[in-house]
Amino acid sequence: MKKGIHPKIYNNATVTCAGCNTTYTIPSTVENMQVEICANCHPFYTGEKRFVDTMGRVEKFMQRQKVAKKAKEEMDKKIAVKKQIEEKKKSAPKTLKEMMNAARSQLEK
Numbered sequence: 001m002k003k004g005i006h007p008k009i010y011n012n013a014t015v016t017c018a019g020c021n022t023t024y025t026i027p028s029t030v031e032n033m034q035v036e037i038c039a040n041c042h043p044f045y046t047g048e049k050r051f052v053d054t055m056g057r058v059e060k061f062m063q064r065q066k067v068a069k070k071a072k073e074e075m076d077k078k079i080a081v082k083k084q085i086e087e088k089k090k091s092a093p094k095t096l097k098e099m100m101n102a103a104r105s106q107l108e109k
């Protein structure tokens with residue numbers, strides 16, 4: 001082994017889980033480590049059904065879903081308004097003759 005290039009090995013390095021506070025002792029080059037999840041509390045090993053959400057991803061997803069729903073509702077409103085305008089245009093007189101006939105029928109009443 002070449003001298004001075006190998007890291008110090010801690011035979012009793014501790015790994016602490018932030019999720020369940022379990023401490024493991026392992027050989028490592030880092031004396032103390034923090035992990036977010038371990039075999040003691042990960043749903044894969046516990047069989048429990050829950051989301052492992054340390055980065056707030058589920059929350060972000062829910063937020064995006066809300067925004068998308070709002071956007072869709074607004075788009076639906078816009079489409080409804082456009083349809084109403086088109087209906088009005090359809091029922092409006094198209095020629096001068098039609099306009100005159102409509103005016104005459106109103107005068108006769």
Ligand SMILES: [Zn+2]
Binds near residue numbers: 017021
């Ligand atoms: Zn854990």
